[in-house]
Amino acid sequence: MRVNFTVNGRPQEADDVWEGESLLYVLRERMGLPGSKNACEQGECGSCTVRLDGVPVCSCLVAAGQAEGREVVTVEGLADYSKHRDGAHPGTGCASSDCGTSLDAAKRWQSKPTDGRTGEAGDLSPIQQAFIDAGAVQCGFCTPGLLVAADELLEQNDSPSDADIREALSGNLCRCTGYEKILDAVRLAAARQEETV
């Protein structure tokens, strides 16, 4: 079947999709967006978390066909999504002309070279930068899902308590960090968010 949907602001169509394919598979293997991770494919670990019409979901549990006509944001689009949060973003309509992401920008995500100087690169969302700065990234496999979940938390609650953070991220497993630095990162992003308001 053919699936038409919007990924990170860019209209996409996927052909020859088998009815049983998950949104995760289509994103990773057909769209060339492997940022959403395949750690359990059972909805238990949260590594594949994306936003579907603004709502965080485990993309491994969403049949690709369910995404028909809908807006998906993956970790690859998180920086841009976060930049346009105040104007508009997928799922809440597009009020300004600069919402979404151009084709050129979409291509850039997939081929951007690394400068090897983490922490100094621009174009990261506050939560992405905070994860780097707080040392919340080790192997990094859980990171994309945690970022999407944490970004949504901060969108809903700009000064979450530790209990709020734990509750919001309880669906995302991390095996490396012991979570302490992930808490640090969310606190850091929240604090920086407050500073800029």
Add this chain to the structure above:
Amino acid sequence: MGVTGSPTNIKQGSKTKGGIGESTLRPDGTLKVTGEFAYSSDMWHEDMLWGFTLRSTTAHAEIRSIDISEALATSGVYSVLTYDDLPTEMKNYGLEIQDTPVLAHGKVRHHGEPVALVAADHPETARRAAAKIKIDYVELPVITDEASAIAPDALLVHEGRDDHHIGHVPHPNIVHRQPIIRGDADEAAKRAAVIVTGDYVFGMQDQAFLGPESGLAVPSEDGGVDLYVATQWLHSDLRQIAPVLGLPEDKVRMTLSGVGGAFGGREDLSMQIHACLLALRTGKPVKIVYNRFESFFGHVHRHPAKLHYEHGATKDGKLTHMKCRIVLDGGAYASASPAVVGNASSLAVGPYVIEDVDIEALALYTNNPPCGAMRGFGAVQACFAYEAQMDKLAAKLDMDPVEFRQLNAMTQGTKLPTGQVCDSPAPVAELLRLVKSRPLPPEQQWLSAGEDADVRALPGGLSNTTHGEGVVRGVGYAVGLKNVGFSEGFDDYSTARVRMEVINGEPVATVHTAMAEVGQGGVTVHAQIVRTELGVNQVTIHPADTQVGSAGSTSASRQTYMTGGAVKNTAEAVREKVLEIGRAKLGTYHPAWATAELLLEGGKVVTDGGEVLADLVDVLEDEAVDLELEWRHRPTVAFDLVTGQGDGHVQYSFAAHRAVVEVDTELGLVKVIELAVAQDVGKALNPLSVVGQIQGGTTQGLGVAVMEEIIVDPKTAKVRNPSFTDYLIPTILDTPTIPVDVLELADEHAPYGLRGIGEAPTLSSTPAVLSAIRNATGLELNRTPIRPEHITAT
């Protein structure tokens, strides 16, 4: 730009930023937070096929026949392989003993053993085709424990064993056995005022790394294969892969792709050979990605163990003797079992001074899932038991459990049961003091004035199972002893290539090693080391591959010591070359070139007094200095097979924990409130990463204390819970605050004085939590993980 060494032009050199001791950020951080970092499961190739492994549905059976015809006829299927298709006489692999079949032949020995392979154009096609393969099994009795393994009529898991351990074991169903005998434990027991014994059970833990086993094999025009894979040791894989494929090692080119955690579970091969076989057979790139279910069968687990301990102490609280027997279940194949046995026995006494010991550790062959390396490697199981014993002794002597441990703590100069003298700092008593001296977290944190209880802070959390009634608090302590690096005479070396040149007017260094970055942060510290030694800001880390010499394994807490040491050593040699070039070119400009101790700092050559002699750019011009060197730590020896004596270990590391728990005694639910840890790291090359490792290791210890266990049916030896639904690892709600104290007492034998850090925190975390639960409930609790029914006795 001219030479800066003329007497009128002397200025202070600037320090290089981002050297050792700083919390430099990860070079792969940006890629990892943007989703661009290429993990092994993200590999993609045009015209790529998907591989799938058919695994045995039974634990022990003869294979009468395998019929692949229907699978092969499935549309979209390119190849189906069984044992008969293996190209050479070499059909097994293994880390120490080559007893693991690439594909089962004649027999399967554990549930989930690979039997056949399929390559197809879609992963679902491959899965469905594999389901059409018909295997005729004849079930055999299963060997599941020590009694069934050494029973008079027991089948041999491996008939006709001929490995070098077989001469030293009392039964062929024992992989390896290591006694350690010193003094006379029975005689010493007569001096004991109190003797305590205990039988302990340690459950089968899984590494549960998040990134599934996966990789991409691409056939090459020369008949070889390029393999992109997540592993812990590229060269060890290569050594096992090439003979099975019938290829010389230089035709199997391996490149490390992104590794989503490892913790020992990637020491053994998983899909490597399978993907290569399918790629070579089909002539197309083949990708294999395990799902979580398969991952539980695709790697070895931590050895479950049964431990019997006896300790004695005088009425003053001095340990008199220790006897123990540790039986590890190695499962169907040897993996790292012999080395795990060596660790379990040699570290069985823990960080305590005991003259008279009688220790025996062994690993069994059974039809349970194969067990091998996992963080802590044999020392974890022992620590769980000896720390329970320490609490028992202290209670019997009516002593404070921390003071009792401190009274018996080993120190620098202590002779361990193997006869090896610990010749570096051993701050065991101090680490215990540090965790004990922390203020305790406030009681009943779920209550805040005038409000309802915040159930999220209670055992059971949002399940809303209690509002505080029946909840009691407990505090427990533990400390552990772990070796660093590969032991027992293993030629444990690492190789590093360091290149220095001028690019775009800047001095730049490149580091090329085969070290597997599995998340531990090795790539960060390599850059820090090179900045420190070569005084350049720009350091590029070359991808890890087999085009450079072996770096050894990313395990045993050894990589910062070993490959870090190799990078340091090679960088020092590069520095000497650079200075030689400088002397030849510019030596006449300043006498200090010949007389002073010279350093590279901030892109310049400086004297140890800080005088700048030259810019590196002017020294190097368009020359490049490029060296590849091997580096070794001081040698170790194998333990004597009868007495266990020998200087078997490279270095020791130490961590202590204090656990604070709250237990709902009605439902048996445990909430760990705080897990404070103190560890000596010798020298923190990157403090941020050090703390991250310690917190991560602590959490894995917490997991096995209260929830993590692979459950194997004792009747059928089948795995009951191969999923993240049923095998539970701690979430952020299960994990408490983990305050960390770091000591930096340099080990003079190690690079920069550092001590391996990754494993020690996993040891003492588990017994500290258990101790706290016992303290809260008054129950004996001699197994891990603790389940509600153990607390409620239902």
